[in-house]
Amino acid sequence: MRAGAAIRAAAARLDGVSDTARLDAELLMAHLFGVTRSELLLRHMGDPAPEGFAALVERRAAHEPVAYITGRQEFYGLELRVTPATLIPRADSETLVAAALEAKPDAARVLDLGTGSGALLLAVLAHLGAAQGVGIDRCAAALSVASDNAAALGLEARTRFALRDWTAPGWAEGLGAFDLILCNPPYVEEGAALARQVHAFEPHGALFAGADGLDAYRVLLPQVPGLMNPGAIALVEIGARQAEAVSALAAAAGLEAELRRDLAARPRVLVLRWANRA
Numbered sequence: 001m002r003a004g005a006a007i008r009a010a011a012a013r014l015d016g017v018s019d020t021a022r023l024d025a026e027l028l029m030a031h032l033f034g035v036t037r038s039e040l041l042l043r044h045m046g047d048p049a050p051e052g053f054a055a056l057v058e059r060r061a062a063h064e065p066v067a068y069i070t071g072r073q074e075f076y077g078l079e080l081r082v083t084p085a086t087l088i089p090r091a092d093s094e095t096l097v098a099a100a101l102e103a104k105p106d107a108a109r110v111l112d113l114g115t116g117s118g119a120l121l122l123a124v125l126a127h128l129g130a131a132q133g134v135g136i137d138r139c140a141a142a143l144s145v146a147s148d149n150a151a152a153l154g155l156e157a158r159t160r161f162a163l164r165d166w167t168a169p170g171w172a173e174g175l176g177a178f179d180l181i182l183c184n185p186p187y188v189e190e191g192a193a194l195a196r197q198v199h200a201f202e203p204h205g206a207l208f209a210g211a212d213g214l215d216a217y218r219v220l221l222p223q224v225p226g227l228m229n230p231g232a233i234a235l236v237e238i239g240a241r242q243a244e245a246v247s248a249l250a251a252a253a254g255l256e257a258e259l260r261r262d263l264a265a266r267p268r269v270l271v272l273r274w275a276n277r278a
Contacts, residue, residue: 001048001049002047003045003047004046005049006029006049006053007025007045008025010024010053010057011025014057024060025057028053028056028066028070029049029050031056032052032053032056063197064197064201065197068082071083075091075119076094076097076123077126078126078149078153080117080118080122081145082145085141086116086117086146086203086206087116087117087184087203087206092263092264093184093237094123095237095260096182097120097123097124099260101124101127103233103235104180107131107180109177109178109179109180109229110124110128110133110178110179110181110182111133111135111180111181111182112135113136113182114138114183114185115135115136115137115142115146116145116146117142117145117146118145118150118159118161119149121134121159121182124180124182125158131180132160133155134159134160134178135159136171137164138164138165138205140163143162143163146159146161166220172223175227177229177232178227179231179233181224181227181228182234183220183234183235185217185220186207186208186213186216187209187213187239187242188213189209189211190213194207212245213242214245214246214249217236217246217249221236221246221250221252221253225274230274231274232273233272233273234272234273235271235272236269238268238269238270240266240268241267242267243257247259251275255272255275257270257272258271258273
């Protein structure tokens with residue numbers, strides 16, 4: 001079967017499983033050819049479909065995310081390696097990167113709390129040519145992925161990754177202070193209805209944060225000021241209905257919050273500054 005026909009059949013198979021069935025099929029086919037989706041559509045639709053395509057389609061039909069099947073995900077113009085040890089970087093989180101670059105374009109030291117694949121940290125460092133970055137995570141497997149991504153992007157010399165858990169005493173010792181702090185913490189309510197491809201495959205420890213989804217903020221935000229240089233900025237991603245509650249937690253820690261919305265106009269990021277200090 002030719003690639004074009006195989007893609008059409010795969011899209012029909014995935015209809016009802018994915019809202020982007022045709023795109024999913026094209027991405028899986030491009031992965032097997034070892035080319036970009038654009039190259040596939042331009043040059044390979046008439047070629048014989050590679051062996052193994054049907055097996056990949058069946059994995060997707062079982063709701064496994066395309067990014068885990070291919071091991072790759074694009075984020076803020078970067079191609080990143082991802083595994084089931086890491087959340088899949090989402091376009092919504094690009095709002096945080098854009099806000100960080102706007103708020104602190106002169107940052108010299110950047111900290112990413114819960115770095116996962118390294119997506120936030122590496123996207124920011126790629127646009128701040130002189131900055132150094134530190135990414136922490138409590139998952140050693142995630143840190144391995146982040147380290148691989150830094151090396152692949154030529155950012156290895158400007159990054160350091162450390163196994164740290166912000167719920168553990170003394171976790172911040174030796175990190176120092178930073179000009180820019182990034183964090184996409186767990187913020188989903190326990191028991192929330194999530195798409196099967198998220199709930200069944202992505203790491204629950206990076207998703208869920210107590211009955212109201214605020215447990216990570218309660219632990220982390222009181223500790224953030226101690227990591228900030230004078231004039232520093234911290235940015236946290238939030239759920240669509242959490243802006244008021246997280247802003248109140250930030251205020252209790254001495255930080256004022258400014259809301260940023262994503263492209264769908266949903267509350268997405270809080271930009272945090274010292275309330276009474278330059």
